[in-house]
């Protein structure tokens with residue numbers, strides 16, 4: 077999926093997200109059920125975490141490229157981001 081990061085000058089990052097990881101209440105092995113996802117971290121093929129380029133006022137906060145699910149949903153990227161997560165629990169499906 078396309079990297080959702082936007083630079084301070086408004087330019088959209090042209091990188092691809094190659095990996096994602098879900099954060100939230102997990103099962104002890106790091107696996108998170110979909111309904112427990114609180115944040116999703118993304119890694120970009122272009123700039124990794126975009127560390128150093130991220131400002132508090134941007135869509136992204138902190139020094140990692142992390143999003144709340146509703147931020148990704150608002151951009152139509154949630155399902156794709158979840159499919160890239162390597163630690164979504166399959167329990168209960």
Ligand SMILES: [Zn+2]
Nearest residue numbers: 079089091120
């Ligand atoms: Zn990027």
